[in-house]
Structures are given as C-alpha cells and as structure tokens.
Amino acid sequence: MLGLPFLLGRSPLRPHRAGAERPSLGAALRRREVRLGIGLVALYVLGQKWGMVLISPFLVDAGMSLTAIGLFNGFMGTAFGVASALAGGWATRRFGAAPIMMASLLGQVAVTAGFALAAAFAWRSTAGLGILTVLNSGVMAFGFVALYAELMGRASLDQAGVDFTLFQCADGLVSLIGWQLVGMFGDRLGFVWCFGLAAAIGLASAAALPRLARTG
Structure with a gap:
C-alpha cells in the first residue's frame, strides 16, 4: 500500500540513458527479469528463513x-556469519550464484532437520545445539550473498535502485508472513512438526530453484 503512489505516479528522476523509460515501479514490474527475481527471492526466503524464528x-x-x-x-x-558471507562472496565469484544458492539451501535443510531431530529426541546438549545454531547463521549468510549477487545482475542500469528495492521488499514481506505463520502454528504443532515442515519447504525450494536461478 505504501508503494501504491509510486506505482501509479510518475517519477521525477531522469532515465539513465537517452530513450530509456523513466524509472518507476510499473516499469520494473513490466520487466520479466524483475518478476522472476521477485519469485526467486520469495522461493529462497521460503526455504531459508521461515524456520529461524523458532530457534x-x-x-x-x-x-x-x-x-x-x-x-x-x-x-x-555473528562472527561465523561474517566469515561465511566472505566465503560466499569468493565462492560466488568462483562458481556462480546458482550453485552457491543450491548448496546453501541444502545446508539449511540439513540444519533445520537437525533441530527437528533434536526436538523429537529431546536432545539437550548445550554444545550440540550451539553448533547447530552457529551453523544456521553461517549457512544463511553464505547463501544470501549469492542471492543478492544474482539479484544485482537482474536489476536494470536505468533504475537499479527501484528494482533492488522491490527485491528487498519481497524478501521482507515473505519473511514477515512466514514468521507470523510459524509463530501461530508453533504453539499448536510443536517444534518437531514446525522444524520438520520448514526443512521440507526448504527441500521443495531447492528442487524448484533451477527454474528461477540463472545458470549462465
């Protein structure tokens, strides 16, 4: 709703190059690359962020x-996340964004499944649960570097700020919806089912990722 005036109105900004369309949300949404990028963000957040609110x-x-x-x-x-983000940047340059996103999603599935098993078997090891928690931060940071590198490649030079804002809004919106749903169902279903469902969603996201991520 807050973006509706910008969607309907005309931007005072000038195009990046002569003959280009004036920057606007409407111009962004008409581009297939942006629409696919929004879908990619939603898919990736589904697989990687929804379970973190339970930890x-x-x-x-x-x-x-x-x-x-x-x-x-x-x-x-935080420390491991920063190190993983640096490693993710190097790996993305070396191997490309798509395989790093896939590896991160599968790593997230493994970590979330680990939490589900810990809940199912009442595992109370402080060291073990701590390792899972730290790994969760690292896996997430590792993959999100690749995701946003991919999104930067989808943004138009004529309105990169508008396009990237849409991507980040999609990230925030899907995250908030997911966290609210997880919070609502967490009390009813319990940790085992919620972590298990989050892992299953992550696996489904990984399976669908090749349809949206660019491999070239």
Whole structure:
C-alpha cells in the first residue's frame, strides 16, 4: 500500500540513458527479469528463513541458559556469519550464484532437520545445539550473498535502485508472513512438526530453484 503512489505516479528522476523509460515501479514490474527475481527471492526466503524464528524459543525450552544463547546465537553466530558471507562472496565469484544458492539451501535443510531431530529426541546438549545454531547463521549468510549477487545482475542500469528495492521488499514481506505463520502454528504443532515442515519447504525450494536461478 505504501508503494501504491509510486506505482501509479510518475517519477521525477531522469532515465539513465537517452530513450530509456523513466524509472518507476510499473516499469520494473513490466520487466520479466524483475518478476522472476521477485519469485526467486520469495522461493529462497521460503526455504531459508521461515524456520529461524523458532530457534531461540527452542533453545530456551531446551534449558539453555541465556548466557549460552547469547554466546551461540549472538556473538559466535555473528562472527561465523561474517566469515561465511566472505566465503560466499569468493565462492560466488568462483562458481556462480546458482550453485552457491543450491548448496546453501541444502545446508539449511540439513540444519533445520537437525533441530527437528533434536526436538523429537529431546536432545539437550548445550554444545550440540550451539553448533547447530552457529551453523544456521553461517549457512544463511553464505547463501544470501549469492542471492543478492544474482539479484544485482537482474536489476536494470536505468533504475537499479527501484528494482533492488522491490527485491528487498519481497524478501521482507515473505519473511514477515512466514514468521507470523510459524509463530501461530508453533504453539499448536510443536517444534518437531514446525522444524520438520520448514526443512521440507526448504527441500521443495531447492528442487524448484533451477527454474528461477540463472545458470549462465
């Protein structure tokens, strides 16, 4: 709704080159690359972000102290995430975005399935759950570098800011919807089912990824 005036109105910005269309949301949505990019963002967020909102509540219910949660989900997760983002940037340049996104999604499936198994078998090892938590941060950072590198390639030089804003809005919108749904069903279904469903969604996203990601 907040973007509706920009969709209907004309932008005062001048085109990047002579003869190009004036930057606008409408111009962005008319481009197939942008529409596919929005679909790619939605698919990727479905597979990688929906389960993360359950991790902190699960760690609390598993009896982990707040100090340990802060250490693993805060300090160590952030540090490993930064290192993984750097590694993801190198790997994306070396191998391309599509295989890195696929590897990250499959890694996310494995981590989320690990949380599902931990919930199913009442695994309470602080070190083990901490490792899963840190791995979750790293896998996510590793893949999102590749995702946004892919999206930058889809943005038009004539209105790169508009296109990229659409991609980020799609990321935020799908994340918020997913987190709300996971929060609603978490109490009813429990951690085992929610983590298991998140892993299954991640696997389905990985299977559908080649249809939207560019391999060239």
